[in-house]
Amino acid sequence: MKRLRLDRWTGQALVARSGACSASTPRAALRSAAVPRCAAVRSQSTSAVLQIPKDDEYYDGTDHTRFPPLERLPPRATSLPSPPPERALKSAKLAALRARLSLPDKLPLQTLARALVDASADDNPLFNNTNLAFVGQSLINYHVAEWLMCRYPRLPMDILYAAMKGYAGPASLHQVARSWGIEHAAAPGGEVDPGLLQFSMHKPGNAILGFGTRRAEADGMKKYKWRHSLSNRVIFDDDFGQVVADAAEQEKPQLLRRADTEYGNEYTRALAEAAYSTCARAVVGAIYAHTGREPVKAFVRAHVLSRTLDLSRLFAFAKATKELSLLCAREDFDPPTARLLSETGRASRTPVFVVGIFSGADKLGEAAGPSLEHARSKAAMNALKSWYLYSPGEHVRVPSDVLVEDARPWEPAYIDMGEIIGR
Amino acid sequence: MEAIVVRPAVSCCRSAVSAGPTSSRLLLNTLPTGIRQKSTSARTRRALNIPPHPSFLNANNSTGNSGPDGLRGTRRDTDQIIFNPPSSAPSVFHTPFKFLPKNDPRRRANLTSSLFASSTTIHYNATQQQSSSTSPTSMPAEQTFSPEDFPMAEGPVVLKPRHHLAKADIEEMRRLRETDPVTNSVQSLARQYQCSKLFVLMCCQAPREHQDKIKAGLEKTKERWGPRRRAAREERARREGMLRTGEL
Known part of the structure; x- marks a missing residue:
């Protein structure tokens, strides 16, 4: 059992007790009065008290008694919006991140540190990751789009957009960056570790990170839900077919005000997602800037395209049977017929019908359902999905494969005539 | 025993x-x-102690063996790959042969489904099966089906448009509907002109008062519904939506 050492208790508590029962422990009260309050802060520590230089050039107004610095900071570090680049070489977190991602040595730690500074933390484009992220975003979207085009040549345009977003959208890249083990600083500043992601919880960055123009009618589209066609989306909107929105209009003042008082809300989560996805893009951009085309392609394949996305879940058909008969008419197949392959429990509460869709002697799709109508439409949907999800093979060549030296000449990829359009 | x-x-x-x-x-x-x-x-x-699946047994011996152990058969003694997957719904990522493009290598090599067929696959084309049954690897005495063996599971019958109504008929139909929408209901007009109700709805529009009256009657009916009926209808609609998105 340990001996209680009352003299090492904090001065404040002992002073408070001394008034109440001064007669019982007069000695303790005497001691507590003798101990100065500032010394009580580190009284339980056996290490030497850190020598804090009182130089104005080094420090500016930080309470060093409460927050002693962990390392010796360069001059005026705390006045900068983001850590100075030379500190990147001493950061253990950055070195660990580079080792975890197996990044080549050609990629300097300073660039990796810059990829972790969001535009909302430091609005100077020479020190934040905007430029790297723009390059990275273009590269990721290019590689994802060309792979989807060659691997699933019959995907309709809106499914292609959804798949693009599923692979390279902000939510996915946010998860990718989190899986890399990147942590974020509570608040950006020059004194934080350069290995931490830095973004502001109070304002979104004003960096332009993609193509697409802001429509003049965007407000009306949001308010009145105006229809905008797919070809319209191809021309005006961003790489995922979504209307380009201003960063300012996403601001929600109420949530913004609460961001400091509560642990996190919808607004701060959106900011974190944007910052993390920008960081992932910036890392890709940094790899391209320092090592070139082939390593960045391998990196995108390994970290973005290797993720599992079930494309068959992206489809939704309004009139599947009609679309299937249109398809059969277009391709000169026999008109589709639905046939009951097997059934069980027709009179019971939970029957199961297995319906197949045939065109001539060939079966196009099959599905089981609790009613004949249900199974029939589901079978038609499966047939349409297997049409749209045709793939030439698992390991298709993409156009960027011919950019390497002594590559085989390019054979034209399969181009489909287009999706089925109802008349 | x-x-x-x-x-x-x-x-x-x-x-x-x-x-x-x-x-x-x-x-x-x-x-x-x-x-x-x-x-x-x-x-x-x-x-x-149940007998193994027929695909695990030696095909030649089991047919000739009529002894007391005839049901069991004998295990295969040759080096063969036994492929006997559990029954499951077909994947949409396996493109049907008919959907392959003209220049697809799978089509060029004429790798018909019989080559890749598993023991659980039903062969629908009888002629295909006969041609492939000459090969020694095919399953013995497997039942063959053609699509005509299965009953049709078609949905509601959709009549083909006959295009027998002239412009004057449509004008007359509109006039009738406009003058007395109660007696000339959509159904009676469809019966009278021998066309579908959809076509009547495409041609004519009832007067505003009649539409409002119908709408009010429907609202009144809906008010009478209890919580069960309402919930059942909502769930049915939700199920339909889930079916369309492939969740069900």
């Missing part, structure tokens, strides 16, 4: 139970050991 012994015992027990329902519990309790329970490990082992 055990099954043969057991089944008459079960049936006679059942008949005894059905004969005297009042004393059924008593009867079951007092019955002698007619039913062989899996009380011992030997009986359990024997009960679980």
Whole structure:
């Protein structure tokens, strides 16, 4: 059992007790009065008290008694919006991140540190990751789009957009960056570790990170839900077919005000997602800037395209049977017929019908359902999905494969005539 | 052999139970050991000892063998790959042969489905099966089907448009609907002109008052619905939506 050492208790508590029962422990009260309050802060520590230089050039107004610095900071570090680049070489977190991602040595730690500074933390484009992220975003979207085009040549345009977003959208890249083990600083500043992601919880960055123009009618589209066609989306909107929105209009003042008082809300989560996805893009951009085309392609394949996305879940058909008969008419197949392959429990509460869709002697799709109508439409949907999800093979060549030296000449990829359009 | 012994015992027990329902519990309790329970490990082992799937057996021997062990057959002794997957819904990522493009290598090589067919695949095309059954690897005595063997599972019958109505007929239909929408309902007009109700709806529009009256009547009906009926209808609509998005 340990001996209680009352003299090492904090001065404040002992002073408070001394008034109440001064007669019982007069000695303790005497001691507590003798101990100065500032010394009580580190009284339980056996290490030497850190020598804090009182130089104005080094420090500016930080309470060093409460927050002693962990390392010796360069001059005026705390006045900068983001850590100075030379500190990147001493950061253990950055070195660990580079080792975890197996990044080549050609990629300097300073660039990796810059990829972790969001535009909302430091609005100077020479020190934040905007430029790297723009390059990275273009590269990721290019590689994802060309792979989807060659691997699933019959995907309709809106499914292609959804798949693009599923692979390279902000939510996915946010998860990718989190899986890399990147942590974020509570608040950006020059004194934080350069290995931490830095973004502001109070304002979104004003960096332009993609193509697409802001429509003049965007407000009306949001308010009145105006229809905008797919070809319209191809021309005006961003790489995922979504209307380009201003960063300012996403601001929600109420949530913004609460961001400091509560642990996190919808607004701060959106900011974190944007910052993390920008960081992932910036890392890709940094790899391209320092090592070139082939390593960045391998990196995108390994970290973005290797993720599992079930494309068959992206489809939704309004009139599947009609679309299937249109398809059969277009391709000169026999008109589709639905046939009951097997059934069980027709009179019971939970029957199961297995319906197949045939065109001539060939079966196009099959599905089981609790009613004949249900199974029939589901079978038609499966047939349409297997049409749209045709793939030439698992390991298709993409156009960027011919950019390497002594590559085989390019054979034209399969181009489909287009999706089925109802008349 | 055990099954043969057991089944008459079960049936006679059942008949005894059905004969005297009042004393059924008593009867079951007092019955002698007619039913062989899996009380011992030997009986359990024997009960679980079911013959293997035919694809695991040697095809040539099992057909000729008529001895007491004929059901069991013999294990395959040659080096063969046994592919016997569990039955499951077909994947949409396996493109049907008909959907392959003209220049696809799978089509060029004429790798028909019989080559890749598993033991559980039903062959729909009888002629294809016959041509491939000459190869020694095909399954013996497998039943062949053609699509015509299965009953049709078509949805509601959609009549083909006959295009028999002239412009004057449509004008007349509109006039009738405009003057008296109650007697000239959509259904009666469709019957009168021998066209679909959809076509009547495409041609004519009832007067505003009539539409409002119908709408008010519908609202009144909906007000009478209780929570159960409302919830059931909502759930049905939700199920339809889930079916379209592939969640169901």
